[in-house]
Amino acid sequence: MIELDFKKCGGLIPAIAQDWKTGDVLMLAYINEESWNETLKTGAATYWSRSRNKLWKKGEESGNRQMVKEILIDCDEDTVIFKVEQIGGAACHEGYRSCFFRRLESDGSLNVVGERIFDPKEVYKK
Numbered sequence: 001m002i003e004l005d006f007k008k009c010g011g012l013i014p015a016i017a018q019d020w021k022t023g024d025v026l027m028l029a030y031i032n033e034e035s036w037n038e039t040l041k042t043g044a045a046t047y048w049s050r051s052r053n054k055l056w057k058k059g060e061e062s063g064n065r066q067m068v069k070e071i072l073i074d075c076d077e078d079t080v081i082f083k084v085e086q087i088g089g090a091a092c093h094e095g096y097r098s099c100f101f102r103r104l105e106s107d108g109s110l111n112v113v114g115e116r117i118f119d120p121k122e123v124y125k126k
Helices: 033-042
Strands: 013-019 024-033 046-049 054-057 065-075 080-086 102-104 110-112
Touching: 024 033, 024 046, 024 080, 033 046, 033 080
Parallel strands: 013 080
Antiparallel strands: 013 024, 046 054, 065 080, 102 110
8 A cells, every 4th residue: 555755844735626627636634544544434525624624524513525536746745636526516615616716827926717516605514
């Protein structure tokens, strides 16, 4: 079994979520050894939440889950790509399909180029 190098970056490595059919980059998150093993065990993308300091199974609050179809590992074994089936349509906590929904324009402004799928105020009621 592959041994990812979690030591280089203090126990966390980047995990890129990519739509397995379209190739669209949906988001970037981080995994630790525990979330890696949980992802392998369940097939559901599980990350490490740096802000909450705990495991984060994608979609546990929103229902917008990610089922891993394929995993690619980089040459240094310290970054992964999860090719996922995005269930629920949105990967972004702001309600967009992709977290990369804004484009930097030549004048320095940000232009929203993605379509909002859900209202986060309605989904994340705290």
